[in-house]
Amino acid sequence: MKSRPPRVRHTEVTRDAVLSHLRPDAEIIAITAAAGYGKSTTAIQWASRSQAPVVWATCDETDSDPVVLLSTVISSFHRSIPHFRAPRGPLTLEEPAYSRRVLPEFLVSVSDIATPVTLVLDDVHYLAGKPTRSVVKSLVDALPEGSRIALVGRSLKGLPLPLWREQGRLAEVGRKELAFGSFETRAALEQFSGGPVAEALVARVQTASEGWPAAVFLMSQTGHARNDIDSIDEFIEAEVLDPLPADLHDFVIATAALGTVSDDLATAVTGQSRAGHFLAQAIDTVLLQRTDDHWYHYHPLLQDCAIGWLKREHPDRLRSVRAQAAGWYLEHGHPDLAVEFALTSGEPATMGRVCWPAARSSLLQGRTATVKSWVDRAGETTVLSSPELSMAAAWANMADSDFGKVLHYATATLEHLPNDWQENLGDHPVGPHLATLIATTGRGTNGYQQAAALAAAALAATPVDDPIRALTELILGLDLAFAGDPAALESVDRAVAVAKAIGVPSTLVESLAMRGLILLANGRDTEGCEAIEEAQRAFAFNHLSDMKSTSGVLAIGLVALSAFRGSASDTRTAITALDTTRSRLEPLLPWYRPMAGAVCALASIRRGDVDAYRRFIAECELRAEEPLSLCRLWAERAEGEYAASSPLQKLSPAEMRVWGLLRGRMTLSEIGDSLFLSRETVKSHTVSIYRKLGVSSRREAQDLADSWS
Numbered sequence: 001m002k003s004r005p006p007r008v009r010h011t012e013v014t015r016d017a018v019l020s021h022l023r024p025d026a027e028i029i030a031i032t033a034a035a036g037y038g039k040s041t042t043a044i045q046w047a048s049r050s051q052a053p054v055v056w057a058t059c060d061e062t063d064s065d066p067v068v069l070l071s072t073v074i075s076s077f078h079r080s081i082p083h084f085r086a087p088r089g090p091l092t093l094e095e096p097a098y099s100r101r102v103l104p105e106f107l108v109s110v111s112d113i114a115t116p117v118t119l120v121l122d123d124v125h126y127l128a129g130k131p132t133r134s135v136v137k138s139l140v141d142a143l144p145e146g147s148r149i150a151l152v153g154r155s156l157k158g159l160p161l162p163l164w165r166e167q168g169r170l171a172e173v174g175r176k177e178l179a180f181g182s183f184e185t186r187a188a189l190e191q192f193s194g195g196p197v198a199e200a201l202v203a204r205v206q207t208a209s210e211g212w213p214a215a216v217f218l219m220s221q222t223g224h225a226r227n228d229i230d231s232i233d234e235f236i237e238a239e240v241l242d243p244l245p246a247d248l249h250d251f252v253i254a255t256a257a258l259g260t261v262s263d264d265l266a267t268a269v270t271g272q273s274r275a276g277h278f279l280a281q282a283i284d285t286v287l288l289q290r291t292d293d294h295w296y297h298y299h300p301l302l303q304d305c306a307i308g309w310l311k312r313e314h315p316d317r318l319r320s321v322r323a324q325a326a327g328w329y330l331e332h333g334h335p336d337l338a339v340e341f342a343l344t345s346g347e348p349a350t351m352g353r354v355c356w357p358a359a360r361s362s363l364l365q366g367r368t369a370t371v372k373s374w375v376d377r378a379g380e381t382t383v384l385s386s387p388e389l390s391m392a393a394a395w396a397n398m399a400d401s402d403f404g405k406v407l408h409y410a411t412a413t414l415e416h417l418p419n420d421w422q423e424n425l426g427d428h429p430v431g432p433h434l435a436t437l438i439a440t441t442g443r444g445t446n447g448y449q450q451a452a453a454l455a456a457a458a459l460a461a462t463p464v465d466d467p468i469r470a471l472t473e474l475i476l477g478l479d480l481a482f483a484g485d486p487a488a489l490e491s492v493d494r495a496v497a498v499a500k501a502i503g504v505p506s507t508l509v510e511s512l513a514m515r516g517l518i519l520l521a522n523g524r525d526t527e528g529c530e531a532i533e534e535a536q537r538a539f540a541f542n543h544l545s546d547m548k549s550t551s552g553v554l555a556i557g558l559v560a561l562s563a564f565r566g567s568a569s570d571t572r573t574a575i576t577a578l579d580t581t582r583s584r585l586e587p588l589l590p591w592y593r594p595m596a597g598a599v600c601a602l603a604s605i606r607r608g609d610v611d612a613y614r615r616f617i618a619e620c621e622l623r624a625e626e627p628l629s630l631c632r633l634w635a636e637r638a639e640g641e642y643a644a645s646s647p648l649q650k651l652s653p654a655e656m657r658v659w660g661l662l663r664g665r666m667t668l669s670e671i672g673d674s675l676f677l678s679r680e681t682v683k684s685h686t687v688s689i690y691r692k693l694g695v696s697s698r699r700e701a702q703d704l705a706d707s708w709s
Contacts, residue, residue: 003076005044005056005120006289006297013187013213015042018177019049026171028140028164029150033175035300036214036232042178043120043152050118052147055080058122059153060260062336065370066098066131067091070106073121073139077110081117085109089543090505092366093131097543103135107142116146124153133158140164179211188213192220214287214301236305240285251278254321256298256306258341263294264332269324323350330354335361343377351378352388356430359392363399364467364504366547371396383409387416391430394437401548401584410437422454425461432458436472439479442590448629452479470498470507474514481518481630482591488630489518505542506550509535513557517599520560521633529564532557552581552592556599563603571603575612591631594620598634605642613642650692658685663702 015038022029029046031039047054057076063069070091077084087105092098119139127133137160140149151159164170180188185206189197209215215232218239241249254270255261266275279288279296287299298306310318322345330338335358342354355378359371375383375393383389394409413434425431435458438444438451445451455476462469477491492515499508512535519528535554544550555578562570578596586593597619604612620635651659661671672682686698695701 002058002060002072003056003079004058004291004293005047005122006040006058006291012038012041013180013184013191015045015178015184017181017184018042018173019046021177022046022171022173027148027169029148029171029173030156030161031150031152031173031178032154032156033173033178034154035304036212037175037178038213039152039178040122042173043122043150046150047118047120050148052116052118053080055117055119056122057120059124059126060337061126061340063126064128064132065093065336065367065373066135067093067102067367067370068336069127069132069135070102073135074106074109077113081113085112089541090365092543093369094366094547097366097545101543103138107138110139110142111144113144116144116148119143119147119149120152121149122152124151124159125155125157126153127158130158178213180206180209180213180216181211182206184213185209185211185216188216188220214299218285218287232301233305233308236287236302237309240287240302241305241309247272248278248282251275252283252302253306253309254317255279255296256302257310257318257321258298258325259300259303260295260297262296265325265328266296268328269321319345319347323347326350326354330357339374343374348378348382348386348389351382352386353429356388356392359396360433360466360468363395364506366506366544368396368399372400384412387413387428387430390416391433391437395433398437398440398588399547399549401552401588403584403587406437406441406588407443410434410441410443422457425457432461432466432472433468435461436468436475439472439475441588448479448483448591449485452476452483452485455479467502467504470495470502470504470511473498474507474511477511478514478591481514482595484629484632489515492518505538506544506547509539509542509544509550510553511535512538513554516557517560517595517634518630520564521630521637525564529561532561536561548581548584549588552578552585552589555581556592556596559596559603560599563599563606568607571607575600575603594631595634598631598638602634602638602641605638605645608645610642613638617642651689655685655689655692658682659689659701662686662689662698 019042029043031043033039047056055076057073059069059072063072074084074086078086087102087109089101089105091102093102121136124136127136136151143149161170161172165172182202186197186202189202189205205216205219209219212232215235218235241252244252251266251270251272255266255275258265258269261269261279263276263279266279267273272278274282279290285302287302289297289299291297307318310321322341326338326341326345327350328338329335329341338354339358342351345351355374359374362371371392375389375396378386378389383393390409390412394406394413397405397409413430417428417431417434421428421431422435425435435454439455439458442448442451445454455472459469459472459476462472473491474495477488477495480491481488492511495511496508496515499505499511512531516528516531516535519525519531521528532554535557539545539550539554555574559571559574559578562574566574578600582592582596597616601613601616601620604610604616617635617638620631657675658671661674666674668682668686669679671677672679675682690696690701693701
């Protein structure tokens with residue numbers, strides 16, 4: 001519905017005078033004016049004269065998110081340009097993926113179009129903020145040579161019009177050019193009357209409307225040229241709405257407040273079984289236009305009038321209509337529009353019911369900034385009053401690794417639930433997700449066993465089609481692994497399978513990395529390395545460097561991989577990369593510090609860095625009650641390799657018996673007497689010990705041994 005131009009329902013006046021003044025060599029056409037000046041109609045007529053393929057994209061409030069804007073434009077190119085090659089990777093606003101991959105790949109796709117195109121971006125005034133305006137500026141420059149673009153909106157604030165004007169690329173159409181003259185006013189009147197009209201009527205309409213096209217059409221349609229109405233809203237109410245039968249009046253008011261509707265959406269928000277008939281036949285006004293895909297666009301003047309009327313007469317009805325529209329859009333797979341209507345409804349219950357499902361899928365796509373913007377728009381008071389909104393805020397900050405805010409919003413969510421919520425997770429919409437969050441952070445549990453039990457309960461209460469199910473399966477596997485439960489690998493394997501099946505790349509990478517770490521800890525080195533390498537490939541293919549938790553989990557895996565298949569340089573690089581993620585993740589994940597320490601300790605000792613080994617092994621902080629935990633298994637493997645790498649391992653059993661006494665203050669004779677050996681035999685063993693240890697004195701040998709103790 002956003003990739004097709006609106007279709008004028010009744011009639012239109014050809015804007016020959018406007019179009020004839022446009023320079024044919026202008027690459028960029030700027031059409032700006034207030035509502036009701038026929039900007040879109042002019043753009044349609046301009047584009048229809050082009051010999052190149054026409055691409056049309058209509059923006060709305062959701063396009064202030066650059067990812068949504070890119071999706072809108074890509075969809076429009078797909079519809080109009082055969083074989084358009086869209087970017088392959090997922091769209092995300094998170095950095096650095098957005099700047100390094102998403103936007104550049106989109107611009108390459110546009111520049112690779114084989115022929116010139118004519119592109120119209122309508123309602124550009126909705127594109128608030130520098131990121132979206134940057135998309136438009138970059139898009140203008142990326143279009144194939146010979147292309148033209150029309151930028152249409154109530155304003156084009158933030159776009160480099162002065163630069164384009166100076167470069168000679170810009171032609172501009174404004175309110176002055178779009179206003180009807182007497183000739184166009186006459187044409188509008190004659191089209192409605194079906195014949196010639198009196199000059200006096202033309203003059204009266206021209207004077208009353210001041211050439212405002214929307215007012216001219218309304219006056220032409222009604223046959224009135226009234227001077228006793230102070231505003232266009234009053235005119236619309238008096239001449240368009242008031243004459244309608246009561247049921248049709250109520251229908252128009254409710255649906256016009258939404259701006260754009262389909263038969264199904266109109267039926268959902270009004271309960272009117274004749275919605276299709278009303279839209280297609282009963283509403284007889286130029287302020288309603290139909291697109292080729294059976295969507296209907298109310299003119300912004302009528303939309304503003306309907307909203308104003310509802311705010312004045314029935315504010316509860318306006319909230320209800322927006323809330324119902326939010327639910328409809330969510331059910332039909334348009335989460336961004338759903339959230340937009342939910343937020344404007346002003347109803348915390350609707351915001352929570354709509355924003356939380358939309359947030360779950362958006363967060364798994366890496367759209368953390370978008371979800372946080374929804375939370376900000378809802379407002380702190382509203383967020384804290386709704387368990388769904390506070391849950392969305394908690395997970396958004398979890399993805400952003402902000403430990404303080406995670407606790408703040410998780411606590412707020414918990415306050416809305418009864419004391420027995422953990423025993424009845426399925427009774428509460430956010431119950432399973434709060435349980436998963438607690439099982440992830442370990443806060444409020446007495447250890448990994450309890451956290452694993454909570455994750456298992458969350459998994460049992462999570463619907464099979466919930467996209468967070470793969471993550472819950474992974475959290476269960478992690479808690480089991482750190483509790484020393486051998487069932488951990490089975491759960492992590494299920495997480496891998498679910499993440500692949502439903503397409504959650506972040507959870508897939510984390511699951512594969514943890515699978516590799518579990519296998520390596522249990523001596524299955526080849527399988528473990530292969531799992532981490534698969535995680536590394538999935539991470540690179542899906543451009544997940546902006547996902548902090550995913551990057552952090554993989555970082556530990558890459559240190560482990562370097563220990564088994566890399567060089568000393570690879571290990572140093574991997575440990576340095578891990579160090580950049582640790583400070584944010586350690587407060588969130590109780591296992592992160594000891595696990596990172598154990599893996600780095602093994603990697604360090606394998607590269608002969610004893611000092612680094614000692615530093616990292618001290619970070620393990622292992623719990624005695626979890627002898628088979630994943631951290632302990634890694635630490636014990638590191639400690640074993642540390643002991644095996646000691647220079648004392650070079651000594652024979654007989655030399656080790658001498659060495660045990662040589663480290664004290666006993667003379668060679670005293671050592672011989674204690675071991676029932678001659679002094680010469682003890683001396684021979686001592687010389688051999690010094691040679692094997694690479695030292696020349698007892699003091700040097702003792703210092704070396706102390707450094708490995």
